[in-house]
Amino acid sequence: MGQTLLINPTAMEAGLLASAEARGRSPAFDAFAKTGLPHRRLEAWKWTDVRGAMRAALPEAASGAEVIAPSSFSAVDAFEITVMNGAAEWSGAPPQGVAVELAKSGEALSPLAADHPLGSLAAAFANNTLNISITGGVARPIHLRRIAGAGASYSRVRIKLADGASATLIESFDGAGAYFANSLTEAAIGANAKLTRDILQDGSDEGVETALFAASLGAGAAFHQTALLLGGKLIRMETRLALEGAGASADFKSASILSGARHADLTTHIAHQSTGCATRQIHKSALRDRARGVFQGKFLVARGAQKTDAEMQAKALLLSDTAEANHKPELEIYADDVQCAHGSTAGAIDEEALFYMRQRGLDEHQARALLIEAFLADVFDGAERINIAEVMRQRMHAWLEKAA
Amino acid sequence: MLKIKNLHVAIDGAEILRGLSLDIPAGEVHAVMGPNGSGKSTLSHAIAGRDAYEVTAGSAKLDGENLLALDPNERAAKGLFLSFQHPMEIPGVATMNFIRTALNAQRRARGQEEMSSADFLRLIRDKARLVGLSDEKLKRPFNVGFSGGEKKRMEMLQMAIFEPRFAIMDETDSGLDIDALKMVGDVVNALRGPGRGFLVITHYQRLLEHIRPDRVHVLAGGRIVKSGGPELAEELERSGYDQYTEAA
Numbered sequence: 001m002g003q004t005l006l007i008n009p010t011a012m013e014a015g016l017l018a019s020a021e022a023r024g025r026s027p028a029f030d031a032f033a034k035t036g037l038p039h040r041r042l043e044a045w046k047w048t049d050v051r052g053a054m055r056a057a058l059p060e061a062a063s064g065a066e067v068i069a070p071s072s073f074s075a076v077d078a079f080e081i082t083v084m085n086g087a088a089e090w091s092g093a094p095p096q097g098v099a100v101e102l103a104k105s106g107e108a109l110s111p112l113a114a115d116h117p118l119g120s121l122a123a124a125f126a127n128n129t130l131n132i133s134i135t136g137g138v139a140r141p142i143h144l145r146r147i148a149g150a151g152a153s154y155s156r157v158r159i160k161l162a163d164g165a166s167a168t169l170i171e172s173f174d175g176a177g178a179y180f181a182n183s184l185t186e187a188a189i190g191a192n193a194k195l196t197r198d199i200l201q202d203g204s205d206e207g208v209e210t211a212l213f214a215a216s217l218g219a220g221a222a223f224h225q226t227a228l229l230l231g232g233k234l235i236r237m238e239t240r241l242a243l244e245g246a247g248a249s250a251d252f253k254s255a256s257i258l259s260g261a262r263h264a265d266l267t268t269h270i271a272h273q274s275t276g277c278a279t280r281q282i283h284k285s286a287l288r289d290r291a292r293g294v295f296q297g298k299f300l301v302a303r304g305a306q307k308t309d310a311e312m313q314a315k316a317l318l319l320s321d322t323a324e325a326n327h328k329p330e331l332e333i334y335a336d337d338v339q340c341a342h343g344s345t346a347g348a349i350d351e352e353a354l355f356y357m358r359q360r361g362l363d364e365h366q367a368r369a370l371l372i373e374a375f376l377a378d379v380f381d382g383a384e385r386i387n388i389a390e391v392m393r394q395r396m397h398a399w400l401e402k403a404a
Numbered sequence: 405m406l407k408i409k410n411l412h413v414a415i416d417g418a419e420i421l422r423g424l425s426l427d428i429p430a431g432e433v434h435a436v437m438g439p440n441g442s443g444k445s446t447l448s449h450a451i452a453g454r455d456a457y458e459v460t461a462g463s464a465k466l467d468g469e470n471l472l473a474l475d476p477n478e479r480a481a482k483g484l485f486l487s488f489q490h491p492m493e494i495p496g497v498a499t500m501n502f503i504r505t506a507l508n509a510q511r512r513a514r515g516q517e518e519m520s521s522a523d524f525l526r527l528i529r530d531k532a533r534l535v536g537l538s539d540e541k542l543k544r545p546f547n548v549g550f551s552g553g554e555k556k557r558m559e560m561l562q563m564a565i566f567e568p569r570f571a572i573m574d575e576t577d578s579g580l581d582i583d584a585l586k587m588v589g590d591v592v593n594a595l596r597g598p599g600r601g602f603l604v605i606t607h608y609q610r611l612l613e614h615i616r617p618d619r620v621h622v623l624a625g626g627r628i629v630k631s632g633g634p635e636l637a638e639e640l641e642r643s644g645y646d647q648y649t650e651a652a
Contacts, residue, residue, distance in 0.1 A: 358476035360506035374496025
């Protein structure tokens with residue numbers, strides 16, 4: 001156990017090991033220690049080298065430190081839970097049907113997260129677990145407002161949606177300075193329940209953030225995820241779903257808009273395990289300067305998961321010669337009566353359309369901004385949750401102001 | 405108004421226009437006719453400022469101002485409009501928003517006040533009726549799912565809204581039925597007048613039955629090889645371009 005760390009650990013890993021010894025080694029830490037911080041020689045991490053991005057030791061972030069970051073969602077009426085440097089806090093009563101509590105950590109990892117080095121690390125180092133349980137239809141969104149200050153921080157959240165429950169979870173990921181924020185969220189979505197997850201991530205140029213969200217879905221359950229990533233030094237937003245019940249469905253819409261030397265990785269793994277499950281996924285990225293956008297999407301269709309209907313699309317718009325898009329769409333199918341498709345494209349801005357718009361009077365910046373916006377538009381087309389989509393659109397416009 | 409002198413234009417190093425000269429005074433409509441590959445579209449794109457069209461010699465001036473030194477959008481703000489031969493679909497771009505943004509960009513560049521949403525809405529509805537585009541079409545993403553003819557109507561809609569001082573119409577007649585041809589004629593004839601000029605690029609004479617040109621020029625081999633009155637178009641219709649392609 002822990003051989004990799006022991007053989008040739010980086011300063012960061014040596015620090016993690018020392019910290020684990022001080023806490024008392026846990027099974028979760030030992031699971032992490034099998035690989036250490038994931039690095040580019042691991043297939044699933046070849047474009048997102050966490051170890052390489054954080055060789056120097058980074059001390060744990062001071063808990064309770066105030067990090068000032070204005071909330072992008074202040075205009076949205078939501079029940080806000082702040083997770084600052086890994087510590088969860090909230091004030092006021094949660095909406096009807098929502099129960100929130102902090103528990104001592106230590107529960108075993110859910111099977112979906114068990115083999116994940118960073119999920120394991122978050123479970124090992126999170127000081128406690130935030131439990132959110134939801135029954136019935138909850139209209140008011142729950143906002144998990146994750147803020148990272150300098151240093152390393154870990155958090156773990158467990159969400160349970162009872163059969164037939166529905167809720168919207170907003171997750172914002174902000175950070176300042178040099179940080180490593182590592183979070184694990186495990187969710188169990190009951191039969192005919194629906195969870196809508198809206199992600200807005202904007203890190204710092206020195207910030208590393210890795211988030212694993214792992215959920216199981218019961219029969220007829222639905223999961224909708226919309227994500228806007230603005231990246232950081234190294235960002236990995238990973239979602240793993242097990243569609244366990246018949247007729248469960250998932251819908252993913254995401255965009256990475258990256259400039260400078262920023263990096264963002266959107267990785268999803270959807271296991272279709274029962275009959276009649278459906279997944280729709282679209283990922284778009286607009287990349288400029290030396291930015292790198294990573295998309296890894298995998299659909300697994302288990303034996304017996306007949307009538308699976310799954311479609312994945314990834315499109316990158318390269319706005320400079322030095323930007324890089326890495327796409328890995330994957331299908332792994334063990335059932336014969338299924339419809340699965342994937343597509344992946346990368347291209348530059350359409351020069352002919354650009355000229356057309358300039359001929360009509362738009363300057364180059366305006367024309368580019370409009371074309372990039374048009375490229376990204378369908379990611380935010382969710383007619384439901386108009387105010388949340390509007391926040392994301394505003395963020396995109398602010399980026400386009402500078403980046404187009 | 406538009407004065408083009410000894411224009412040489414190359415694409416990827418290959419010279420397409422080889423000393424083209426044209427002088428179109430204010431208030432006049434000129435037609436440029438010519439066979440495929442004679443350089444008609446190169447002329448329109450070069451005057452409008454497309455990057456890949458390299459002007460290696462010559463000049464193009466609108467009311468004495470050197471167009472070739474300006475960006476495409478600056479040329480548009482000076483009142484130059486190009487009706488594209490192949491207007492593109494721009495998915496994700498809302499038609500009305502695009503046209504209004506363009507109109508206001510032109511107005512700003514000219515130091516005029518921007519047009520309000522309400523005024524713009526009235527204007528576009530009014531002009532859409534003129535060119536035969538329904539409200540439903542205006543609500544679609546730009547040109548998405550439009551037929552060739554509808555795309556040309558969208559070009560005419562923009563021309564009617566922008567009221568350019570000088571318009572180049574690049575084979576606007578191609579793919580149009582008789583009703584649409586008449587509509588194009590109506591739009592041009594309504595705008596026609598002192599202080600405004602048109603260059604109508606076409607293969608055929610049929611559009612010129614609706615827009616009677618003041619002058620007709622034959623473009624072959626990258627330069628104007630013959631100029632005359634409207635009767636020249638009729639003669640071309642009868643005898644074809646062969647004599648000119650051989651001469652070029």
